[in-house]
Every structure is written in structure tokens, then in C-alpha cells.
Amino acid sequence: MPNSTSKTLPETPAERQRAIRENALGQGFDAVGFARALSPPGAVEGLQGFLAAGHHGAMDWMETTAARRGDPTTLWPEAKSVITLAMNYAPARNPLDAPEAANRGAISVYAQGEDYHEVVKKKLKHVARWIVQRYGGDVKVFVDTAPVMEKPLAQMSGLGWQGKHTNLVSREFGSWLFLGSIFTTLELPADEPSGDHCGQCRACLDICPTQAFTGPYKIDARRCISYLTIENKDHIAREFREAIGNRIYGCDDCLAVCPWNKFAKDSREAAFAPRETLVGQNLAELAELDDAGFRARFSKSPVKRIGRDRFVRNVMIAIGNSGDAALIATAENLVGDASPLVRAMAAWALRRLLPADNFAARAHVQAAHETDPDVLAEWTYLS
Ligand code: B12
Ligand code: SF4
Numbered sequence: 216m217p218n219s220t221s222k223t224l225p226e227t228p229a230e231r232q233r234a235i236r237e238n239a240l241g242q243g244f245d246a247v248g249f250a251r252a253l254s255p256p257g258a259v260e261g262l263q264g265f266l267a268a269g270h271h272g273a274m275d276w277m278e279t280t281a282a283r284r285g286d287p288t289t290l291w292p293e294a295k296s297v298i299t300l301a302m303n304y305a306p307a308r309n310p311l312d313a314p315e316a317a318n319r320g321a322i323s324v325y326a327q328g329e330d331y332h333e334v335v336k337k338k339l340k341h342v343a344r345w346i347v348q349r350y351g352g353d354v355k356v357f358v359d360t361a362p363v364m365e366k367p368l369a370q371m372s373g374l375g376w377q378g379k380h381t382n383l384v385s386r387e388f389g390s391w392l393f394l395g396s397i398f399t400t401l402e403l404p405a406d407e408p409s410g411d412h413c414g415q416c417r418a419c420l421d422i423c424p425t426q427a428f429t430g431p432y433k434i435d436a437r438r439c440i441s442y443l444t445i446e447n448k449d450h451i452a453r454e455f456r457e458a459i460g461n462r463i464y465g466c467d468d469c470l471a472v473c474p475w476n477k478f479a480k481d482s483r484e485a486a487f488a489p490r491e492t493l494v495g496q497n498l499a500e501l502a503e504l505d506d507a508g509f510r511a512r513f514s515k516s517p518v519k520r521i522g523r524d525r526f527v528r529n530v531m532i533a534i535g536n537s538g539d540a541a542l543i544a545t546a547e548n549l550v551g552d553a554s555p556l557v558r559a560m561a562a563w564a565l566r567r568l569l570p571a572d573n574f575a576a577r578a579h580v581q582a583a584h585e586t587d588p589d590v591l592a593e594w595t596y597l598s
């Protein structure tokens with residue numbers, strides 16, 4: 216965002232804060248908070264603990280950017296204030312109340328509409344431009360991909376608290392919020408940090424299908440279905456496959472179970488409305504997507520980011536969990552796929568769907584042709 220000459224208006228800092236909040240709410244944000252550009256209390260220690268325990272898995276970028284991530288002034292020394300902004304993406308129906316049938320793929324709520332990175336960033340830029348035009352100073356906008364600890368900053372600026380599932384929870388919107396931030400060189404008054412309202416509840420910790428929480432407020436990302444199905448570029452370890460069920464992109468369980476969602480209102484952002492082609496789709500149809508078909512179907516969706524091979528890998532796991540013999544033919548079609556990720560999970564799906572004798576005979580033939588050691592292991596391991 217380019218610097219501009221100062222065009223200071225005769226407004227007090229409190230009036231500026233109010234005007235910025237009003238502008239952001241008018242742009243479609245649902246909550247806006249202000250904080251000093253300082254490291255949120257406990258964030259650096261928490262991040263270091265998370266990294267030292269290896270809980271970030273293969274997300275190396277979390278390690279290489281740790282210094283900037285933990286401290287806004289290391290990221291941008293000139294920054295004086297941080298404005299945190301949230302958009303409500305609450306679904307019309309709680310996904311736990313209406314789970315997808317086992318032969319259909321479940322894409323997590325956040326990815327059922329348009330890519331939130333684009334939607335939020337566009338709005339952040341509008342607000343940031345307005346601030347510069349009106350008050351001068353310099354600004355930078357961030358959503359998700361920059362080394363910024365968005366949740367602790369949002370808590371520090373009063374938007375809500377980090378619940379035991381580690382995400383930000385709001386008394387007004389529950390757990391369904393996307394976060395973004397604007398850093399500015401302007402001095403703006405800070406809001407009061409939010410308190411923690413989880414109390415004795417531990418619903419999110421108990422519902423997690425893969426036991427990803429090592430304790431309240433602590434997650435081992437390597438066990439989270441969101442990490443396994445989205446961030447993980449490799450084969451998905453055997454121990455998690457059954458628990459993944461039919462979740463083919465992300466997971467909502469710990470958010471969806473949160474009792475504070477009873478205060479959530481439906482999202483007012485049309486771009487987040489679920490697309491017909493992303494909800495309740497037939498696994499057989501999804502498994503058949505080639506590169507071009509995948510890109511066309513998921514254009515403007517965050518799903519596009521993982522590419523066809525990783526996506527079909529996930530779909531093959533869901534097929535293996537479907538218990539639906541009608542999907543055997545789909546898995547058979549992919550045992551010769553060019554991607555080892557897909558071939559390996561096609562073998563696993565057949566192991567789950569075929570009678571044991573049939574699978575043994577099938578594995579005997581297939582193993583003779585397979586050269587990739589990971590895929591070979593899927594045909595030959597003793598269950
Ligand atoms: C990396 C990442 C992930 C990873 C790791 C998750 C995580 N909790 O960190 C994975 C891939 C698993 C993931 C999953 C999801 N994510 Co994500 N993710 C991020 C990202 C890029 C960085 C988060 C981060 O800094 N984590 C590092 C840890 C250390 O920070 P922390 O969670 O704040 O942890 C604090 C404490 O819990 C404690 N702590 C945590 N672990 C440990 C371990 C030890 C040993 C110690 C001592 C302390 C400790 O220390 C920290 C100090 O404050 C942010 C965007 C951003 N730039 O902030 C989005 C973000 C957090 N994700 C988001 C979303 C929506 C999701 C999913 C819901 C997507 C989905 N439906 O599948 C799931 C939710 C899973 C979950 N329960 O967290 C939203 C959350 C919005 C909100 N309301 O909070 C964010 C903010 C993106 C956005 N801009 O909106 N995500
Ligand atoms: S998103 Fe799903 S797998 Fe990840 S921590 Fe929450 S409940 Fe567990």
C-alpha cells in the first residue's frame with residue numbers, strides 16, 4: 216500500500232477510531248477491534264512451544280517466519296496500531312445436524328463458497344485506502360498467509376477469545392469468523408482485550424475425530440484433519456484414514472460443536488453462500504476429475520489450492536470409508552493413476568471395500584507391476 220502525504224482532519228483519536236470502525240462495518244466486516252502494534256501476551260511463548268513440540272508438521276514456513284510472526288514490530292517496525300477485522304461466515308445449518316451421506320464428500324464450511332482470502336483482502340484494501348486518504352500514514356493489510364498471529368491479535372483487540380479449540384470465539388458470532396488485519400503507522404486508541412468465556416466446557420476437545428488437541432488451547436496440527444487433507448502434500452498416515460470419514464477438504468467439528476454458535480447469525484456475505492457444485496457431491500464424480508476438470512470446478516474456491524492429485528487422494532480415502540460397494544469400480548479405475556498419492560489410496564480403498572480374498576488376489580497382481588515403494592506398501596502390508 217503506497218505511502219501518502221498526511222491529510223489529517225481535526226478529529227480526536229477516539230473519533231478516528233469510531234469513523235474507521237463505521238467505515239469497516241459499512242464495507243461488510245462484522246466486527247472491528249483496535250490494538251497497539253505489540254506482541255500479544257503469551258503469543259511468542261505459545262508459538263515457540265508449538266514449534267518446539269513439532270506441532271506445525273511440514274509447515275516449515277511457520278518456523279522460518281517465527282520471529283516476525285510472534286511480534287508485529289519485527290514484521291513492520293513502523294507500525295503503531297493494528298486494526299483487526301472479522302467476517303461472519305456462519306452457515307444456515309450446523310454441519311453436525313446434517314452430515315453428508317457416506318458416499319458424498321464433505322467440504323468444510325469455510326471452503327464451500329468463494330475463497331475468503333480474496334473476499335476479505337479486497338475489503339481490507341478498501342478500508343485501508345480510505346484510512347490513508349482520510350488520515351494519511353502508511354498501512355499494510357494481512358489475511359491468513361502473512362506471518363501474523365491473527366487470533367491472539369484479535370483477542371487483544373477485543374473481538375473475542377481463543378477458545379479451547381484455539382480459534383477465536385465471539386459472544387456475538389460464535390466460532391464462525393474469518394480474520395484479517397490492517398497495520399498502520401497511525402496512533403489509534405486500543406480496545407479492551409476480551410476475556411475467556413469457555414468455562415468448564417470442553418465440547419470441542421472431546422469431539423475431535425483424530426484427538427488433535429494435546430490439551431485445552433493446544434493443538435497438534437499434524438493430527439488435525441484440516442492439516443492432513445489440505446496442508447499435507449504427502450500420503451496421509453494410516454492411523455488417521457478411518458477417522459477422516461468423508462471429509463475431503465478440512466473439518467468443522469470443533470467449531471460446529473461450540474455452544475457460543477447459538478448466538479451466530481447467518482452470514483450476510485453472498486460470496487460465502489455454499490456453491491451447488493461444492494456441497495454434497497458424489498464421490499465417484501469427484502474421483503474422476505482430471506486436472507482441467509478439477510481447476511474448472513474449483514475455480515475461485517480455496518479447494519483449488521491443493522491441486523487435483525491431493526484432492527483425489529482425499530476422495531479415495533472417503534471412498535474407502537464409504538462402505539459402498541458401488542464405489543469399487545471407481546477405486547479400480549484409479550489404481551493405475553499417474554499420481555502415487557492417488558494410486559496408494561485407491562489400493563487402500565479397495566482393501567476396505569473388497570472381500571479379503573478378492574483383495575488378496577487383486578493385490579498379488581497389482582504388486583507385481585508397482586514400482587513406487589509407498590504404493591507397493593499399500594498392496595502388501597498385513598492388516
Ligand atoms: C497454521 C494455521 C492452521 C493450522 C494449525 C492450526 C492452529 N490452531 O494453529 C491448521 C492447518 C491445522 C489449521 C486449521 C484450521 N484453520 Co487455520 N490457520 C493457520 C494460520 C495460518 C496460523 C495460525 C498460527 O499462528 N498457529 C500457531 C499457533 C501456535 O498459534 P495459536 O493457534 O494462536 O496457538 C496459541 C495457543 O493455542 C498456544 N499453543 C498452541 N499450541 C501450543 C503448543 C504448546 C506446546 C504450547 C506451549 C502452546 C501452544 O500458543 C499460541 C499462543 O497464542 C492462521 C492465519 C494466521 N496468520 O493467523 C489460520 C487460521 C487460524 N485458520 C483458520 C481456520 C478457519 C481454520 C479451520 C477452521 C479450517 C477448517 N475448517 O478446516 C481449521 C481449524 C482447526 C483448529 N482447531 O485450529 C482461521 C481461524 C479464524 C478464527 N475464528 O479463529 C485463521 C485465523 C485464518 C483466517 N484468517 O481467518 N490452520
Ligand atoms: S478441525 Fe477437526 S480434526 Fe482439526 S482439531 Fe478441529 S475437530 Fe479436530
Ligand code: SF4
Pocket residue numbers: 378379380384412413414416417418419420469472473474475
Ligand atoms: S466448544 Fe466450549 S471449550 Fe470449545 S471453544 Fe467453544 S466454549 Fe470453548
